[in-house]
Amino acid sequence: LPISAVAAVLIHEAIGDQLTCVFVDHGLMRLGEAEQVVALFREHYGIPLVHVDASETFLGGLAGLTDPEAKRKYIGKTFIEVFEEEARKIGGADFLAQGTLYPDVIESVSFTGGPSVTIKSHHNVGGLPARMNMKLVEPLRELFKDEVRVLGRELGLPQAFVGRHPFPGPGLAIRIPGEVTKERCDILRKADAVYLEEIRAAGLYDAIWQAFAVLLPVRTVGVMGDHRTYDSVCALRAVTSTDGMTADVYPFDAAFLARVATRIVNEVAGINRVTYDYTSKPPGTIEWE
Numbered sequence: 001l002p003i004s005a006v007a008a009v010l011i012h013e014a015i016g017d018q019l020t021c022v023f024v025d026h027g028l029m030r031l032g033e034a035e036q037v038v039a040l041f042r043e044h045y046g047i048p049l050v051h052v053d054a055s056e057t058f059l060g061g062l063a064g065l066t067d068p069e070a071k072r073k074y075i076g077k078t079f080i081e082v083f084e085e086e087a088r089k090i091g092g093a094d095f096l097a098q099g100t101l102y103p104d105v106i107e108s109v110s111f112t113g114g115p116s117v118t119i120k121s122h123h124n125v126g127g128l129p130a131r132m133n134m135k136l137v138e139p140l141r142e143l144f145k146d147e148v149r150v151l152g153r154e155l156g157l158p159q160a161f162v163g164r165h166p167f168p169g170p171g172l173a174i175r176i177p178g179e180v181t182k183e184r185c186d187i188l189r190k191a192d193a194v195y196l197e198e199i200r201a202a203g204l205y206d207a208i209w210q211a212f213a214v215l216l217p218v219r220t221v222g223v224m225g226d227h228r229t230y231d232s233v234c235a236l237r238a239v240t241s242t243d244g245m246t247a248d249v250y251p252f253d254a255a256f257l258a259r260v261a262t263r264i265v266n267e268v269a270g271i272n273r274v275t276y277d278y279t280s281k282p283p284g285t286i287e288w289e
């Protein structure tokens with residue numbers, strides 16, 4: 001959404017009140033993020049924003065889905081459906097603008113339309129259903145993230161938004177390998193918030209391209225006080241990168257990781273073990289799915 005925010009502010013500068021923003025809230029955002037987005041648009045910019053809380057729809061449809069591509073495709077399809085319904089209500093919407101970036105395009109489909117291997121079907125790429133009769137506007141389609149940040153600053157977006165780590169369209173769904181449930185989203189949101197709080201407190205946020213927690217579908221045995229626990233494992237990921245196409249593991253010091261692990265296990269019910277992911281891209285991807 002920070003990227004969509006840059007696209008929205010840019011288009012608002014160009015066409016003013018002819019722009020209506022639709023925030024399809026799939027309930028898979030990080031802690032407090034939906035509220036921040038709404039506040040940015042409505043209060044900071046005064047750009048009309050329709051906030052659609054579709055979390056029950058999305059979570060309902062994700063029930064039973066475990067395959068990464070099936071999850072992405074379901075979310076992409078539902079995103080379009082929910083958006084379409086809102087656009088119909090608004091009426092007279094001829095264009096749909098999206099914050100698609102160049103790396104999204106390269107990794108999903110070839111920019112020139114030629115064949116290329118699809119690593120992940122990023123849901124914001126790949127066109128719209130023909131029945132929508134809307135023309136797609138993607139003003140950032142040939143830009144890299146660092147260029148969008150420069151543009152965002154130029155447009156006066158708050159640094160907290162412009163400098164924010166990228167967040168994938170399918171949200172926490174692709175950071176919960178296996179089935180996604182509301183309960184698991186809530187557990188992950190808490191762990192992720194602790195991790196990011198420690199990263200900010202250590203002054204490391206801006207040195208990292210992306211940092212996030214992943215909630216694994218594995219339970220391990222632990223001990224808390226004099227009780228046995230049998231809870232989920234959480235993996236921490238942090239990488240440096242310039243465009244998301246390749247990435248290196250961020251080398252935290254051991255004391256930092258130990259502090260985060262201790263806090264997560266103590267503060268987040270449902271997690272009793274924490275690991276750190278040491279895989280670069282390639283051969284790993286940044287997200288786990």
Ligand code: XMP
Binds near residue numbers: 072124169285
């Ligand atoms: P990967 O995991 O492919 O991620 O190394 C590269 C960058 O893209 C983001 N990402 C996505 N963004 N929809 C998005 O909008 C998606 O389906 C998606 N999958 C990955 C990822 O967070 C990283 O910045």
